[in-house]
Amino acid sequence: MRKQLLILPSIFFLLILLIFFYLLIIDRNPSELPSTLLNKNVPKFETRSLLKEKKFVSSDVFGKKIKLVNFFATWCKPCRDEHNYVKRLSNQEGIEVIGINYKDNKQKAIGWLKELGNPYSNIAVDKNGRIAIDWGVYGIPETFVVNSKGIIKYRHVGPITKKIYKKINLIINEIE
Amino acid sequence: MTKNFILIFAICLIQFFSVDSYGVDPDEILQNQKQELRARNISKNIRCMICQNQSIDESNAPLAKDLRILIRSKITEGNSDKEIYKFLTDRYGDFILLKPPIKLSTLALWMLPFVFLLIGILIVFWHNKKSKKI
Numbered sequence: 634m635r636k637q638l639l640i641l642p643s644i645f646f647l648l649i650l651l652i653f654f655y656l657l658i659i660d661r662n663p664s665e666l667p668s669t670l671l672n673k674n675v676p677k678f679e680t681r682s683l684l685k686e687k688k689f690v691s692s693d694v695f696g697k698k699i700k701l702v703n704f705f706a707t708w709c710k711p712c713r714d715e716h717n718y719v720k721r722l723s724n725q726e727g728i729e730v731i732g733i734n735y736k737d738n739k740q741k742a743i744g745w746l747k748e749l750g751n752p753y754s755n756i757a758v759d760k761n762g763r764i765a766i767d768w769g770v771y772g773i774p775e776t777f778v779v780n781s782k783g784i785i786k787y788r789h790v791g792p793i794t795k796k797i798y799k800k801i802n803l804i805i806n807e808i809e
Numbered sequence: 810m811t812k813n814f815i816l817i818f819a820i821c822l823i824q825f826f827s828v829d830s831y832g833v834d835p836d837e838i839l840q841n842q843k844q845e846l847r848a849r850n851i852s853k854n855i856r857c858m859i860c861q862n863q864s865i866d867e868s869n870a871p872l873a874k875d876l877r878i879l880i881r882s883k884i885t886e887g888n889s890d891k892e893i894y895k896f897l898t899d900r901y902g903d904f905i906l907l908k909p910p911i912k913l914s915t916l917a918l919w920m921l922p923f924v925f926l927l928i929g930i931l932i933v934f935w936h937n938k939k940s941k942k943i
Contacts, residue, residue, distance in 0.1 A: 669902040736871075762875050769900040771858035771872055 668769055668788040675702075675783050676767035683734050683742060683756035694731060694755060696783035699805060701730045703753070704765060704773045706737040707745040712774045715792035716749050719776075722798070723752035728805060732756040735765055735773050776801070780808045832869040832877075839881055848881045851893055855880075856907050864907055 670676075675695045682689040694700070703719055705712040723730040732753035734742050739758070746753075759765055768777070771790070778787035778801060787804045789797050833852075839845040849866060855876065857868035865873035876897070883893050897905050909915045 669899065762872070763879075766875065766879065766900060769902070771901070 668785070670769055670777075670785045671788065673785055675777075675779055675785060676764075678757070678764050678767060680764060681758040681760075683732070683739065683758050684746075684751075685755065689755060689757040691757075695779055697781060699728050699781055699808065700779040701728060701801070702733060702768075702777040702779060703730055704733045704735050704759075704768075704770055704775045706735045706773060707741045708737065709735075709773050711792035713749065715774055715794075716752075718793040718795075718798045720750055720752040722793075722801065723754075725802075725805075727809065729754040733759050733764060735759050735770075736762050778804050778808070832865070832867050832873055834874070837874070837877055837881065839885065841885075844881075844884050847890065848877070848884055851880050851890060852877055854894075854907055855897060856905050858901060858905065 675691060678691045680689050701719075701722055705719075719730060722728060730752050732755070734756055736759065742756075757764065765773075768775075774792050776789045776793060776797075777785050780786050786808055787801065789801070793801070833849070839848060852866035853864050855865045857863045857865045857870055857873040859870040859872055860868050863873075865876050880893055883896065888896075894906070903910060903912075909918060911919050
């Protein structure tokens with residue numbers, strides 16, 4: 634009886650190993666953090682608009698259509714990589730893409746959009762990064778899906794890849 | 810041999826007397842020392858979301874700097890420490906706190922070490938009891 638009990642620690646150890654292997658194998662990104670803003674209203678803010686004369690007032694912009702909010706900057710290389718996907722999303726019916734230009738130079742941003750095309754229906758200027766903090770942003774590019782009531786339904790940190798592009802499409806179809 | 814020893818000793822000495830490095834830039838520091846100390850204490854408990862294992866007090870990432878400045882401006886505006894922590898966790902979640910709060914979801918995390926300690930003590934007692942019999 635006592636000898637048989639000795640096998641218990643080994644079983645316990647194997648169990649722990651199995652858990653570790655499971656966590657290694659499953660598709661997860663440990664640096665990706667859950668957003669506390671999910672299912673909450675978009676933060677309120679007012680700022681300059683990059684291309685329009687009118688001020689960018691968040692309460693005027695959100696709450697009508699499904700909106701995609703994309704934080705970008707010209708100094709951010711992954712932002713350039715995801716740009717084609719942002720454009721494709723902006724071409725879809727019923728969606729508007731709002732850009733938030735994070736800690737950037739105005740002239741550079743305008744040049745960047747001329748070169749790559751402008752998928753954004755309106756662009757807010759976040760000169761000192763204060764707006765991004767209200768959105769809980771910690772590494773651009775970041776993309777949010779906001780439903781027609783102005784509630785955040787999805788958040789992605791990092792560039793939009795093919796997989797994320799498909800996921801965003803699914804979410805948009807779901808909330809419609 | 811002695812040369813090496815002196816060198817190693819010197820390095821140890823330098824390490825011993827050197828001050829920890831901080832990410833705080835001189836232009837961020839508040840004039841009011843009491844307020845600055847509060848800001849430093851809060852910053853030490855706030856995780857840098859970019860480096861993830863550093864506090865914003867140590868990190869020199871731009872976002873850490875922004876948050877340090879924000880915390881200082883909140884302090885000078887008269888916000889309490891609690892309000893500042895709430896402001897940050899509302900935006901970044903509990904993850905931004907380096908010490909996880911005691912909640913139902915984190916109970917296992919806080920309690921398991923004590924449970925294991927108890928199990929260990931019980932095993933020792935159990936073992937002792939039996940060995941006395943022999």
